[in-house]
Amino acid sequence: MGGAYDDRDGFIWMDGKLVPWRYANVHILSHAMHYASSVFEGERCYDGNIFKGHEHSERLIESGRLLDMPIPYSADQIDAAKAEVLAANNLTNAYVRAVAWRGAGEDMGVAARRNPVRLAVAAWEWGAYYGDAKMQGAKLDIAKWRRPSPDTIPTAAKAAGLYMICTMSKHAAEEKGCSDALFYDYRGYVAEATGANVFFVKDGEVHTPIPDAILNGITRQTVIAMLRDKGLVVHERHILPEELDSFSECWLTGTAAEVTPVGQIGEYHFQVGQITRDVAQSYEALVRA
Template identity: 30%
Template sequence: MNKQRCRILHPGHGEHVTILFNFNLIIFFAFASLLSKSSMSATSKEAAFVRFDAALSNISKKSISFGKSLLSTIEPFDTDDKVKSTGNGIILPMYVYVNNRPVPKAEAVVSVFDHGFLYGDGVYETLRVYDRVVFMLDEHLGRLYRSASLIRLTMPKNFDQIKAALYETLDVNSLENAYVRITISRGHGPIGLDPDLCKEPTFVIIAEDMKDYPQSYYEKGIKTVIAQTKRNLKDALNPQIKSLNFLNNILAKIEAKEKEAYESIMVNASEHIAEGTISNIFFYRDDILCTPSIACGILDGITRRLILDLAVREGLTVREGEFTRNDLFAADEVFLTNTTMEVMPVCKVDAVRYGVGSVAKLLRKVYRDEVRTYVESIKGSGPSLLGI
């Protein structure tokens, strides 16, 4: 890049200062001028500007200020929303997708009369993004639709519309590796349980940088307890519904925190092991990989299902069934699974200790390999409406 030095008189000190003039400024100003005249939405303009701004790492703060002034149609940054740094001094504002568009974090609000807020009436899904690819996206959206169907909630968007909204949210936040939560509530309406009081669902996507779990968790395992709080009866509340009403799990999580553990393992009314507050549980005993069956009243986790398939592929003997806490205490190793933690070893359940075993290490490795293959496959399929 062509550069040249020049000398200017510092306005307040009467002395000459040598500065570096960079022809990147010309490109920068031209881009800002063109963008300000574009028909793009204000949100898209701002996102495009910030990404371009971040790419020019040698631009002075004065030039950045001047460039932004050219974008008269773009809303100013709110310092309370500046949550992500690009690493070169550029701070990116956070956007949340609400109903039909991304909005700055400070404007991402829902009504106090929203039935998701009042009654926990809604569904959600958690997803993980690797290198701008949402892992097992169709499976997650399929489960989201299933949850909505089970509570008689009409989805406000179809598959392709949700995908487009999701990738727009990732794009406007300049995210490559992210945690994503899609939340759909019944919507706002008068106080009362009647679903027909709500005329239109509320649709929200939150996407944030994926903050990896501490490496020590994978190397040494995490502590868990068996909660006194029982898992909801499956005949009372279908566990296949990923509901916004999470109080059952929250009460069990409180127990874990009170005992300085990371996670609680919940049992069902028959005292059979069910699942964690945010995870499915596996244990290895007598050369058999065991996990509670769906009949125990658990969520059929997408990661759980994949781990079962990978275990069979690796030649492990797998058993889904009903297990007691004594079965768990007698295990050689224990681990948890979910979308974000992937395969997480357990070092302690109540007073019983375990080592981080070879089975957990193997399945974590093949899971990561599966993720890598999936991402490469999606990227290798060519351009799409998702912009991958």
């Protein structure tokens, strides 16, 4: 499967049934298109099993709740839809995207309580998110935008609207020859990349931002548990930008990114060291266990 994402063979699950890929469309007056009333999940299927798929389904429902957009399916029903999509497309190793949104209905303004909440699930083959950077170490720009305060938007939701500054920041980074961009948050602390959480190593101990203004990624939580099981000390704390020069290693985590080493952030350089390599290898083994 390849080519433009709207012109492929296969099937997408929409509102309870499989639809041929090219006909999985929505109306131009869908509320989500105008007001960003949309939440989603990105998941990976390894050898026929979606890693932590049920947790992703539960988070999708919670994201909808946080946006006052109750999703009319249970986590078990969403799990079943994902399995149906993988089977229909003969996929055992794939990226899975579940998305829920306010559709077109009687309302066409900011309020949309009379519009249906819709759900779709698609899956496709997708390799390393950062390409060769997964082995060599990604190069990150520092974004000019900042992650917003949780007082301004529900930052615990995986909501489409939160990614607008991610798209702009990633475009700017790519224009500079970088793979991605690192955000600071509204207070000036190190936050995350455009679609991944960030970890650092100093003196054999691991440091990662507290998820009080960023998404507490499922992969992030998995990696922290893995590190602690290995006996490594993990500090979840606020990290100042001036500390970047003191760290020896750095990596990103996310469902798409998996565990990706970072070689450079702005003017700061990092080694693809032993802890980073061990985490990447252990994560790869875990998702295929």
